[in-house]
Amino acid sequence: MAEAQINHQDGRGGRKLLALPQWLTSEHPLPWLFPATAMLIIFGIYPVLYSLWLSFFKRNPATRVEKFDPSWNWSKLIADDRVWDAVVVTLTYTSVALIIQLVLGMLIALLLDSDRRGFGVLRALMTLPLVVPPAVTGMMFLLMYDGSFGVISHVLYDLGILSPNAPLLANGSTALLSVIIVDVWQWTPFMVLIMLAGLRALPKDPFEAAAIDGATDVQAFFRLTLPMMSKIIALAVLIRGIDLFRIYDYVKVMTDSGPGTATETLTAYTGTVYFKSADFPYASTVAIFTLLTVLVVANVFIKIFRVRF
Amino acid sequence: MASVNVEKLVKKYGDLEVLHSIDLDVEDGQFVVLLGPSGCGKSTLLRTIAGLESSTSGDISIGERNVNGMHPKDRNIAMVFQNYALYAHMKVRDNMAFSMHLNKTPAARIEERVNWAASILSLEPYLDRYPKELSGGQRQRVAMGRAIVRNPDVFLFDEPLSNLDAKLRVQMRTEIKELHKRLKTTTVYVTHDQIEAMTMADVVVIMRDGHIEQMGSPMEIYDNPANLFVAEFIGSPGMNLLAGKIVEDSGKMICRVGELDLPLPEQMNISAGQDVLYGIRPEHLIPSETGVKATINVVEPTGPETHLFCHMSGHDVCAVSRERMNWKADEVILVEPTLEYVHLFDAQTKEAIKRKT
Ligand SMILES: Nc1ncnc2c1ncn2[C@@H]1O[C@H](COP(=O)(O)OP(=O)(O)O)[C@@H](O)[C@H]1O
Numbered sequence: 001m002a003e004a005q006i007n008h009q010d011g012r013g014g015r016k017l018l019a020l021p022q023w024l025t026s027e028h029p030l031p032w033l034f035p036a037t038a039m040l041i042i043f044g045i046y047p048v049l050y051s052l053w054l055s056f057f058k059r060n061p062a063t064r065v066e067k068f069d070p071s072w073n074w075s076k077l078i079a080d081d082r083v084w085d086a087v088v089v090t091l092t093y094t095s096v097a098l099i100i101q102l103v104l105g106m107l108i109a110l111l112l113d114s115d116r117r118g119f120g121v122l123r124a125l126m127t128l129p130l131v132v133p134p135a136v137t138g139m140m141f142l143l144m145y146d147g148s149f150g151v152i153s154h155v156l157y158d159l160g161i162l163s164p165n166a167p168l169l170a171n172g173s174t175a176l177l178s179v180i181i182v183d184v185w186q187w188t189p190f191m192v193l194i195m196l197a198g199l200r201a202l203p204k205d206p207f208e209a210a211a212i213d214g215a216t217d218v219q220a221f222f223r224l225t226l227p228m229m230s231k232i233i234a235l236a237v238l239i240r241g242i243d244l245f246r247i248y249d250y251v252k253v254m255t256d257s258g259p260g261t262a263t264e265t266l267t268a269y270t271g272t273v274y275f276k277s278a279d280f281p282y283a284s285t286v287a288i289f290t291l292l293t294v295l296v297v298a299n300v301f302i303k304i305f306r307v308r309f
Numbered sequence: 310m311a312s313v314n315v316e317k318l319v320k321k322y323g324d325l326e327v328l329h330s331i332d333l334d335v336e337d338g339q340f341v342v343l344l345g346p347s348g349c350g351k352s353t354l355l356r357t358i359a360g361l362e363s364s365t366s367g368d369i370s371i372g373e374r375n376v377n378g379m380h381p382k383d384r385n386i387a388m389v390f391q392n393y394a395l396y397a398h399m400k401v402r403d404n405m406a407f408s409m410h411l412n413k414t415p416a417a418r419i420e421e422r423v424n425w426a427a428s429i430l431s432l433e434p435y436l437d438r439y440p441k442e443l444s445g446g447q448r449q450r451v452a453m454g455r456a457i458v459r460n461p462d463v464f465l466f467d468e469p470l471s472n473l474d475a476k477l478r479v480q481m482r483t484e485i486k487e488l489h490k491r492l493k494t495t496t497v498y499v500t501h502d503q504i505e506a507m508t509m510a511d512v513v514v515i516m517r518d519g520h521i522e523q524m525g526s527p528m529e530i531y532d533n534p535a536n537l538f539v540a541e542f543i544g545s546p547g548m549n550l551l552a553g554k555i556v557e558d559s560g561k562m563i564c565r566v567g568e569l570d571l572p573l574p575e576q577m578n579i580s581a582g583q584d585v586l587y588g589i590r591p592e593h594l595i596p597s598e599t600g601v602k603a604t605i606n607v608v609e610p611t612g613p614e615t616h617l618f619c620h621m622s623g624h625d626v627c628a629v630s631r632e633r634m635n636w637k638a639d640e641v642i643l644v645e646p647t648l649e650y651v652h653l654f655d656a657q658t659k660e661a662i663k664r665k666t
């Protein structure tokens with residue numbers, strides 16, 4: 001705003017620094033908010049509302065006719081066991097991956113939080129997994145998990161942890177965990193980055209005061225570091241949690257929801273209903289339901305941990 | 310309580326030697342102030358005593374214990390930091406009780422100690438507040454409360470008052486002094502403020518560039534600065550210093566500064582022809598009937614006394630008078646140095662020239 005004013009004054013003074021049209025130097029908020037608002041409405045709000053609207057129609061797969069019947073899809077959803085299985089899978093996936101990434105992220109961040117030579121390079125190297133496209137990561141691990149030639153499977157065979165009769169991704173009890181490990185590999189660095197930013201911003205003095213007050217490093221971590229980082233940790237949990245909730249790529253690439261529906265998440269099921277059954281109204285219903293679930297879980301979290309932005 | 314002994318302490322940051330073989334003995338119950346300009350190594354020395362910095366070589370002992378390499382938590386010291394270093398997420402009460410929570414002191418005892426400290430520091434109304442809800446002075450008191458509840462062997466203060474406004478600083482100065490009178494805990498106090506040092510210390514330690522320049526009671530240091538640095542550093546307005554030469558004039562030694570002849574006390578260890586710096590504190594350069602001619606440049610009344618900034622044959626000097634005369638700028642007056650308070654410094658070595666005894 002200050003700059004805009006300066007331009008105005010210069011304009012009157014005769015020598016214009018920047019000859020901008022009036023509306024580009026406006027101090028009214030509307031012109032500035034317009035582009036972002038338009039984008040949000042077109043690509044965010046309209047599709048959601050349209051999906052909601054769609055969910056009130058009953059589609060006849062044979063005739064491909066959609067008939068207004070507000071309760072049809074929603075009662076179908078409540079009775080649909082696959083939805084509830086998907087809720088369980090999604091929540092399991094999200095919480096397990098989140099806890100591992102949180103703990104691992106914090107531990108690695110603590111190790112990398114140093115001003116000594118070389119640590120800057122280590123911090124940079126740490127972020128490498130983030131630049132791999134998730135679908136590529138999925139393919140990579142698909143090969144490494146492969147029962148006949150995958151390196152991970154073979155190491156596990158050799159260690160006697162895994163039997164060659166039950167390949168990781170084809171086994172209902174290991175498939176979900178195997179996908180979670182991929183997520184952990186790719187996204188822990190993100191957690192490390194957030195935690196490092198938090199750790200590096202912590203003031204030094206309270207820790208010195210605590211050392212003098214008699215705190216061991218472990219005590220200082222639990223009594224100072226954690227509480228002082230609580231806001232950042234909450235933020236990380238929220239960002240990563242919402243991200244995890246809409247997991248799609250790894251499942252799609254690696255197991256395609258299988259074996260059976262052992263790794264079928266809400267988004268994967270939505271995709272299946274939409275693309276395989278072409279039941280657009282019901283797919284919209286599951287999608288809206290997914291959105292509602294995220295909203296509820298996230299807000300409960302915000303309330304419990306009193307996160308403020 | 311305990312004494313603190315530092316012997317041949319050297320501290321290096323990489324190749325940079327910050328403390329050069331420091332020797333310092335603090336007796337049990339003493340209030341020692343480390344005074345020196347910014348960057349001279351005061352904090353480093355204090356933090357090395359605290360164990361927050363490791364020493365490169367030398368010995369530190371607290372009481373009878375050699376504490377080299379010991380973790381700060383095992384040294385039984387308490388420290389007050391310049392920017393308070395309070396635990397922002399804990400209430401005042403928990404800030405003060407933190408050390409006792411750590412060593413699992415029974416709750417009743419914690420309560421008792423915290424209330425005791427709070428009453429000494431008038432913090433009772435604030436025990437359930439968070440640090441951010443307190444003023445600077447109150448935060449400073451909480452930091453002190455956190456130090457005293459533990460009954461440590463030694464208190465370490467690192468410029469604890471520099472973030473406070475002038476009035477509060479004077480008040481807290483007195484409070485810290487009273488606290489020391491009451492608890493009699495050995496204290497090492499760092500400051501760059503000479504008034505703080507003069508008013509609070511039993512012993513002032515003057516530091517420069519990682520060396521100790523002089524140690525002694527405040528008045529000893531004020532009256533007998535060991536060298537030019539100490540002489541200039543202590544006192545405000547600072548000591549007048551005039552570069553001159555010793556000459557013998559009809560059997561008496563005098564100091565010739567330009568065309569001025571300044572009188573010298575008897576029995577100085579000097580010889581004719583020696584280059585010296587003639588030092589006289591403003592309050593010992595007094596306007597009088599006799600003496601040296603000076604032209605008043607600026608008159609600064611401070612209330613109890615008046616500072617007269619004068620030109621004295623090309624030199625700027627300051628004279629102080631407690632008389633209420635109506636001096637004016639450009640007035641020519643006579644000023645008389647009080648002989649017994651004249652200081653001489655060797656122009657080469659900058660060391661004080663002693664009197665013959
Ligand atoms: N961590 C450090 N690394 C390198 N040099 C330091 C460090 N801390 C202090 N110094 C240097 O040591 C000298 C003394 O610092 P310090 O003890 O803080 O001075 P003071 O407290 O007297 O102002 C300064 O020259 C400072 O630049």
Ligand SMILES: [Mg+2]
Binds near residue numbers: 351352353468
């Ligand atoms: Mg300092």
